[in-house]
Amino acid sequence: KQEVTQIPAALSVPEGENLVLNCSFTDSAIYNLQWFRQDPGKGLTSLLLIQSSQREQTSGRLNASLDKSSGRSTLYIAASQPGDSATYLCAVTTGANSKLTFGKGITLSVRP
Amino acid sequence: NAGVTQTPKFRILKIGQSMTLQCTQDMNHNYMYWYRQDPGMGLKLIYYSVGAGITDKGEVPNGYNVSRSTTEDFPLRLELAAPSQTSVYFCASSSQGTNYGYTFGSGTRLTVV
Numbered sequence: 001k002q003e004v005t006q007i008p009a010a011l012s013v014p015e016g017e018n019l020v021l022n023c024s025f026t027d028s029a030i031y032n033l034q035w036f037r038q039d040p041g042k043g044l045t046s047l048l049l050i051q052s053s054q055r056e057q058t059s060g061r062l063n064a065s066l067d068k069s070s071g072r073s074t075l076y077i078a079a080s081q082p083g084d085s086a087t088y089l090c091a092v093t094t095g096a097n098s099k100l101t102f103g104k105g106i107t108l109s110v111r112p
Numbered sequence: 113n114a115g116v117t118q119t120p121k122f123r124i125l126k127i128g129q130s131m132t133l134q135c136t137q138d139m140n141h142n143y144m145y146w147y148r149q150d151p152g153m154g155l156k157l158i159y160y161s162v163g164a165g166i167t168d169k170g171e172v173p174n175g176y177n178v179s180r181s182t183t184e185d186f187p188l189r190l191e192l193a194a195p196s197q198t199s200v201y202f203c204a205s206s207s208q209g210t211n212y213g214y215t216f217g218s219g220t221r222l223t224v225v
Contacts, residue, residue: 034213036216043216043217044214044216045216046215046216049213099145099157099160099170102156104152105154
């Protein structure tokens with residue numbers, strides 16, 4: 001059974017800091033990995049999708065990497081801003097029906 | 113383009129009552145999913161569908177039922193509400209195949225008292 005772990009559960013950093021959020025998964029036979037953002041009381045917004053054949057994806061100040069063989073992904077946020085404060089969830093697709101398995105998320109707080 | 117629309121946004125149910133959570137998508141996606149999110153527990157898959165007329169159980173299906181009569185709609189039915197079903201429910205869709213990401217609805221916050 002696939003398990004996705006995100007540690008730590010919460011993180012507080014000063015504005016401007018570059019930071020890395022980690023995600024690990026137990027079964028390396030994934031089709032893809034996605035990073036989502038969730039604001040309090042809101043739904044999930046897809047940030048980046050990395051196919052199993054890819055090593056990384058970039059969107060603006062965000063860069064996600066994937067090391068499938070070791071079961072790890074990182075989300076790099078450059079020059080963090082208070083508006084980046086949210087919960088970041090990592091999820092992997094295992095199986096042809098594209099079912100996602102989620103981590104519990106990392107709640108990020110960026111202090112002005 | 114509305115994406116994935118969920119109704120209602122909030123609902124309070126009494127124990128034993130029934131209700132249907134509605135989900136509609138306008139992207140012609142074949143795959144649709146229902147997840148529940150409990151505090152600190154991440155999202156867990158309840159049911160999913162790979163096309164009209166086809167549904168299957170996810171990780172936590174007990175107490176729920178679904179149907180998929182059209183590509184657009186994927187309602188989730190709670191027959192006998194229990195306090196354990198207090199949660200936030202998210203509907204999502206994706207295009208066929210694993211090259212595509214998910215689009216999520218904004219969620220339904222359900223409280224059973």
